[in-house]
Amino acid sequence: EKGGWSSFMRKEVSEQPEAVAKTLLGRVVDDQVVIPELESFGDDELRGIRRITVIACGTASYAGMVAKYAIEQWARVPVEIELSHEFRYREPVLDDHTLVVSISQSGETMDTLMAVKYAREQGARTISICNTQGATIPRESDAVVYTHAGPEVAVASTKAFVAQIAALYLFGLHLARVRGTLSAEEIAVQLHELQAVPEKLELVLAESEKVAQLAHWMADTRSVLFLGRHVGYPIALEGALKLKELAYIHAEGFAAGELKHGPIALIEPGQPVFVVVPSPRGSATLHPKVVSNIQEIRARGARVIAIAEAGDAAVLPFADEVLRIPLAAPLFEPLLAVVPLQIFAMELSQAKGLDVDQPRNLAKSVTVE
Numbered sequence: 441e442k443g444g445w446s447s448f449m450r451k452e453v454s455e456q457p458e459a460v461a462k463t464l465l466g467r468v469v470d471d472q473v474v475i476p477e478l479e480s481f482g483d484d485e486l487r488g489i490r491r492i493t494v495i496a497c498g499t500a501s502y503a504g505m506v507a508k509y510a511i512e513q514w515a516r517v518p519v520e521i522e523l524s525h526e527f528r529y530r531e532p533v534l535d536d537h538t539l540v541v542s543i544s545q546s547g548e549t550m551d552t553l554m555a556v557k558y559a560r561e562q563g564a565r566t567i568s569i570c571n572t573q574g575a576t577i578p579r580e581s582d583a584v585v586y587t588h589a590g591p592e593v594a595v596a597s598t599k600a601f602v603a604q605i606a607a608l609y610l611f612g613l614h615l616a617r618v619r620g621t622l623s624a625e626e627i628a629v630q631l632h633e634l635q636a637v638p639e640k641l642e643l644v645l646a647e648s649e650k651v652a653q654l655a656h657w658m659a660d661t662r663s664v665l666f667l668g669r670h671v672g673y674p675i676a677l678e679g680a681l682k683l684k685e686l687a688y689i690h691a692e693g694f695a696a697g698e699l700k701h702g703p704i705a706l707i708e709p710g711q712p713v714f715v716v717v718p719s720p721r722g723s724a725t726l727h728p729k730v731v732s733n734i735q736e737i738r739a740r741g742a743r744v745i746a747i748a749e750a751g752d753a754a755v756l757p758f759a760d761e762v763l764r765i766p767l768a769a770p771l772f773e774p775l776l777a778v779v780p781l782q783i784f785a786m787e788l789s790q791a792k793g794l795d796v797d798q799p800r801n802l803a804k805s806v807t808v809e
């Protein structure tokens with residue numbers, strides 16, 4: 441079933457261009473989003489939504505965090521993300537103007553399922569983003585938008601993550617049309633960006649060898665930090681999660697702007713830090729701030745590995761390694777920047793002789809609390 445690949449994870453990482461393409465297939469027609477699965481949500485109802493609460497766990501929650509930036513920017517509706525197990529044990533404020541969007545690859549995560557049930561009991565309407573046809577969470581939701589990443593076998597979620605972002609972006613653009621917050625032309629521009637992602641993912645994958653080498657040099661590393669800003673922040677969290685679960689290395693992700701509020705105290709000579717650098721073209725305000733963060737940690741001896749757009753020369757004097765991603769609009773960068781981080785964790789796991797597909801203590805779907 442691995443089709444010649446040494447692990448399911450390696451196969452699934454390589455299938456990411458296809459996972460995004462298949463999730464978009466048939467859903468973009470004449471530069472418009474078409475999601476028949478959402479028919480039960482009339483346009484009036486979507487216009488009446490005052491707030492979106494996203495519930496998910498682990499990697500799925502980071503897909504939700506990425507989508508928050510896009511949905512708020514495009515559809516001008518507040519989006520909050522909450523871990524399912526936190527959500528269901530407090531008294532969240534929900535009403536029939538709250539839309540609850542759950543994200544789950546397996547569609548069986550117990551905490552997310554219970555959170556969806558709870559939300560419905562409280563009168564909220566629910567949509568699930570799910571990769572498994574007929575799973576329990578979609579059955580318990582008012583509507584489901586399936587990701588078409590294909591079966592994900594490795595415990596570490598990879599292709600499901602990029603497919604979740606693609607599906608959430610489609611939903612965000614659909615919402616923007618219905619709510620009149622973007623023009624047809626603006627929606628078409630975003631859809632073209634989204635449709636260009638699979639090809640760009642191929643280019644990122646073509647650079648895998650450089651990431652693999654880096655991981656092999658770093659096989660003895662005991663702690664790695666990840667920094668990102670805006671949509672790069674959830675990618676930093678995802679990079680850290682991948683490294684913990686696959687290589688059993690202490691890893692933490694931070695919002696780069698938080699550095700001075702504490703984390704910079706962790707920096708000592710030799711400390712590896714991955715920095716997800718926003719595009720100098722697309723994020724003219726944030727790019728210099730992240731570059732100055734890089735200078736600050738470098739001055740304290742950090743070993744900086746920058747994930748930066750092709751042609752971004754500003755990082756060169758300060759980064760020890762630069763992993764390049766193709767040019768993309770800011771909201772689409774996370775779909776590309778996550779890939780080197782997945783590969784880094786996978787290769788480090790392999791370099792340490794660990795089981796990449798089945799890390800210790802973990803299960804593919806967490807069907808217990």
Ligand code: M6R
Pocket residue numbers: 497498499500543544545546547548549552595596597598681685804805806
């Ligand atoms: O099946 P789900 O998407 O609901 O699973 C959620 C998390 O358990 C999952 O993403 C987990 O964090 C992965 N092992 C991360 O790689």
